[in-house]
Structure formats: structure tokens, C-alpha cells
Amino acid sequence: MSVSSNASSASIKDSVDSPSSTTNTDSSELTHILNRRQEIMESQEAGIEVRRTYKVVNVYTDFPEFSRNQIKDYQKTFNTYDTARDGFLDLQELKFMMEKLGAPQTHLGLKQMIAEVDEDNDGKISFREFLLIFRKAQAGELDSDSGLNQLARLTEVDVEQVGVSGAKNFFEAKIEQQLRTNKFHDEIRAEQEERRREDEERAQRRQQFQQRAAIFQ
Ligand SMILES: [Ca+2]
Ligand SMILES: [Ca+2]
Known part of the structure; x- marks a missing residue:
């Protein structure tokens, strides 16, 4: 309270003493902010829900190290866990x-994560x-066993799909799965090939038998 009253008296003083356009803009901005704050406080006291006026934050330009798709993925992860949707x-x-x-x-660990x-x-x-x-994870600014580093590491892969223990070896698992799939297909192909050969041989034997039988008739 003392801050805002000091600030408003200072801005009044400024506008009287030095009525330059810059100061006027500054003080009118400050007045606007103070009025808005007053409005919000009054509304909250009256039990009216206040819609926050969000400053437009352009994360795409603020985080040029991430692609749009990456940011969309991070947004998806964020939304998943923002269960109250606020x-x-x-x-x-x-x-x-x-x-x-x-x-x-731990509770303390969570508080530290947020504070960081x-x-x-x-x-x-x-x-x-x-x-x-x-950003911090990418820049190597996080301790490897810190909560934030675990969060960054574990959300990079689809944990739901591969399981936490497998997340570390996600790519190895993927490759292994791919190889297993290939091997499976190879085995099926080999089996089919063998069956085809057996059928052919059987047909041949039958033909030979019939030919030989025909001679003795
Ligand atoms: Ca929330
Ligand atoms: Ca915050």
C-alpha cells in the first residue's frame, strides 16, 4: 500500500514538475496499472471472477532454439499435467x-524444481x-540427478508407451523391436518357402508315381 501511494504521489509530482510527454506516458501507464489493480481487488472482494489480461508472450520468438513442432509437443505435455486447466x-x-x-x-524437491x-x-x-x-536441460545447466533434469529427460520420450525403465534405452529398444520384427518376417517367409518346396516335391513324386504306374498298366 505504501508503495502504491508513494508511486502515485511521485507520478503526480513528476507531471507537475516536468510535464514532458515521456513522463506523462509513464504516469498514465502507472495510473492505468493502479486502477486495474484496484478494479481487480474490488471485484475479488465482491466475489466476481476476474479474467486476467494476459500479456502476449510469443514463445516461438522467445525460444528460437526449439522448432514449432517441439514447442507444440511441450505444450501437449504441459496441458496433460495442467489438470486444473488454468x-x-x-x-x-x-x-x-x-x-x-x-x-x-519430496515436497522440498518439488518446491526447488519450481523455484529454479x-x-x-x-x-x-x-x-x-x-x-x-x-532450455536449461539442452544447455546442460541442470544437475543430472536434479528433479528438473529427470522431468526433461523423461518427457522427451513417450513414457506411457515404453515404460519408465525402458525410457532410458528407448532407442535401443526401438532398434531391437525393429530387428525382431524383421526376423519374424524372415522366419515367416522361410516357412512359406519351405512349404511351397514341399508341396512341389510332393506333386512331383505323385506325377512320377503316376507315370511309372502308367508304364506297368
Ligand atoms: Ca494448473
Ligand atoms: Ca511462475
Whole structure:
């Protein structure tokens, strides 16, 4: 409260003392913000739901190291675990996420994870802050056994599909599966080939038998 009253008195003083256009813009912006804050507080007191005015954050330009598809994938992952659908991963949702990924964290561990990327200090992870996790992981800025590093590593592959223990060896598993599939097809082909040869031989023997039988008739 003291901050806002100081700020508003300062801006009034500024506009009186130095009525330059820049200062006017600054003070009118500040007035707008203070008015908006007042409005929100009054609405909340009256029990009216306040729609937040989101600043447009362009994650595509803010995170040029990620492709659009990568960002879409991260968004999908984020949405999956933002079960309350409010655009933030809170402690409870992060807790559930880490459990689902097979890397459960302590309460303190979860708080540390959030704190590491919580740029706006609201105690929860926005999508922008979520992307910071992957930026840090890519830049090698995370301890290998830290919660955030586990999160980044475990969400890179489809854990649902391959299982947590297999996630590490995801690519080996894929290759092995591919080889197994090939081997399976090879075996089937060999079996069919053998059966065809047997049928042919049987047909030949029958023909020879009939020919020989014909001689003795
Ligand atoms: Ca949420
Ligand atoms: Ca935050």
C-alpha cells in the first residue's frame, strides 16, 4: 500500500514538475496499472471472477532454439499435467506429473524444481517457465540427478508407451523391436518357402508315381 501511494504521489509530482510527454506516458501507464489493480481487488472482494489480461508472450520468438513442432509437443505435455486447466503447473500437479513419470519427488524437491524456473515468483510454472526447463536441460545447466533434469529427460520420450525403465534405452529398444520384427518376417517367409518346396516335391513324386504306374498298366 505504501508503495502504491508513494508511486502515485511521485507520478503526480513528476507531471507537475516536468510535464514532458515521456513522463506523462509513464504516469498514465502507472495510473492505468493502479486502477486495474484496484478494479481487480474490488471485484475479488465482491466475489466476481476476474479474467486476467494476459500479456502476449510469443514463445516461438522467445525460444528460437526449439522448432514449432517441439514447442507444440511441450505444450501437449504441459496441458496433460495442467489438470486444473488454468495455464499453470502448481505444486500438486507437478507432484502428480513426477509420480506419473516414475520419478517422485519430496515436497522440498518439488518446491526447488519450481523455484529454479519461477521467473515471476508466483510459486507455479507457467508454460514459458516450463520451456525454460528444456532450455536449461539442452544447455546442460541442470544437475543430472536434479528433479528438473529427470522431468526433461523423461518427457522427451513417450513414457506411457515404453515404460519408465525402458525410457532410458528407448532407442535401443526401438532398434531391437525393429530387428525382431524383421526376423519374424524372415522366419515367416522361410516357412512359406519351405512349404511351397514341399508341396512341389510332393506333386512331383505323385506325377512320377503316376507315370511309372502308367508304364506297368
Ligand atoms: Ca494448473
Ligand atoms: Ca511462475
